[in-house]
Amino acid sequence: MLGQERAVLPLLAEQTFHLTAYTASLTYILAFGITKAAANYFAGTWSDRYGRKPVLVAGWLVGLPVPLMLIFAPSWSWVVAANVLLGINQGLTWSVTVIMKIDLAGPQRRGLAMGLNEAAGYLAVAATAMATGYLAAGHGLRPAPFLVGAAYAALGLGLSLMVVRETRGHAHHEATTTAQPTGPTLTSRQIFTRTSFTEPALSSVSQAGLVNNANDGLAWGLFPILFAAHGLTIGQIGVLASLLPAAWGAGQLATGAASDWYGRKPFIVAGMLLQAAALALTALGTTFWIWAIALSLLGAGTAMVYPTLLAAIGDVTHPTWRARSVGVYRLWRDGGFAVGALLSGVIADLYGITTAIWVVAALTAASGLLAAMRMYETHPRTRTHSRRSTP
Template sequence: MTGGPRLGLRANLPQFSLLVVVNAMVGGMLGQERTVLPLLAEQVFSLSAYTAVLTYILAFGLSKAIANLFAGSLCDRYGRRPVLVAGWLVGLPVPLLIIWAPEWGWVIAANVLLGVNQGLTWSTTVIMKIDLVGPERRGLAMGFNESAGYLAVAATALVTGYLAEAHGLRPAPFLLGLAYAVIGLGLSVVLVRETRGFVSLETRGHDRRSAREIFVTTSFRDRSLSAVSQAGLVNNLNDGVAWGLFPVLFAVEGLTLAEIGILTAVLPAVWGLGQIAAGALSDRWGRKRLITGGMLLQGAALAWVAAADGFVPWAIGAALIGAGTAMVYPTLLAAVADVAHPSWRARAVGVYRWWRDFGFAVGAVLAGVVADRFGVHAAVAATAVVTALSGLVVAVRMKETRPGQTPDRTLL
């Protein structure tokens, strides 16, 4: 770039667009499991207890949370691009392990690797986009990033449903995931460029903090960061319930694999499509109202799904959950970037994403226990209550963080 690197979406559009494509490949890796794996657990591996079925989400959530926690530090120490490439290398065996799995333990191992893959690659694309765009269009940038990832989740969930209907649960649906891993790795090695140098363009002075200080500040001490972290955890708690229990619920009620694939795709499709608009609106209106409203909408929609019966009512509920999640997802990331100093922002993003994806593990355990004891409908209803309460916590605790509105960083 003439005159050296510059911050901004337009100034870095080619590299930014490439990172959007790379994150679509990351989302596709997750999407390969959304429709097929819960059914594989029941129909191929004969797992009847919901707690056993959801073990793969528990394994995924824990490994992804841990990978997120270290991704920011690794990006600061070694650079963004090497961490991105490492994440793709870890993801390559995932579809093959599921295709060849003779027992459920192989699937658990595959999801440990998938969690590391998602933690390293998705965290890094988020950090790299924040590096490139600067503070002015941060919400829009996160909207593009998350939209690409979750539209790929939706498209892959839909396609794998049809592939499973036509060719069986294995191997056809997971060959798509293998293609995503190969393409993502190739783009990252050949075309992606390092962005760590852009941080110096935004940094004014230094705010040196230890890893422990950053974890405590992001998790508990800062009003806004702690509210964001708990909202992220609960958001992915309810997404883990949707991922693990919705296909089983729909199958029990007699829907076909193709219909289940459509319903499974509706949530991430609306989620993905809405995030660009939500991110842009958060740049204009502020972060807090979108996060609060999105969490409350998700809670109401989950209650609808728990009470509904039939393809159309469930499709409406899934779409409303997706809309609420779209309001929340890019906005939470933008809020973290608003508050954290550029010198420790990558690590703060990692801590936030640790809490957010730990929600998968919490959701898998709680949903499995409640579903085994009281049924799937009760598990979804309980998740609705927790999600609504999380929105109220944001309303009470979070301060507005959008640049230009003098963010309140008072520490409790």
């Protein structure tokens, strides 16, 4: 559902709706980010209250109209409205799949589970971005690329109704075997404060997630326009738009499992710094191949970060409030889409796209350094090994 937009919507804004201001053209990402962030928060609370599967099904019901609205949109406001629904769809469905896999995976395999979950999603984003780029090149920006999204929405709803099973009972069982006396008594406000600000690992994870998705909002909204300005074809733009999520998705098959052995913190810190370097290379580049390398590196850095951030949440939180903590983290993380769209759009309007990329690169590097200073290692095996190795 996200892949149908990555190569096509920035070009649709410029070529079909004639939006010349970058800030205006990025309003759909702003709307998506705000609504997805809010839906993430409520997904955690609702999945604890009503169960995981009902929230998953509700998310797919909300997503059904999105492709049709993009196909028939007579004005840009329809595109923005479609992305409000898409944000709700993504916030509910993706948050719940994360929570369900944490329910099912034991503490020693959370990184692997998160890697599989995020790899499945972002490899699909990559494949769809490439496919819709070629469909747009051959058949126009509408309707062909968005028919793929319509098929996805129908499949998602059908699988959620017919195949997916409820997993909340697994979390309840784990809670009976987990000794953490302060966990069950935490209120939602306490969970929000702890995840956002006071607990060093959880707050480090939240800020890193926000900055990570801020640079993805920049890549999603402005990179296709930058590439088109340098004479690349729609087909080439589709290939470049697919490289970031492809490296992102495939890399998580390795990084999530590796963090189960080597710890979460090294992957989070190194991943943020690699993303910053990749953004700098994008700002310096002017050719297809330089950008192909830069986006592959950006995807690799994101792959180091994405599953390990979620696994770290699972490491630190108690099963009775884990789903709500995941919701808070994803509130901050996907709020990064809105932050990235607004910040990069304003800077691009004032000083150009290249300057916007440099600013976001600097913020990404600062985020990695902050995690290096503030975060402790969260993985139980790695913490135990470190204590045994200390004289």
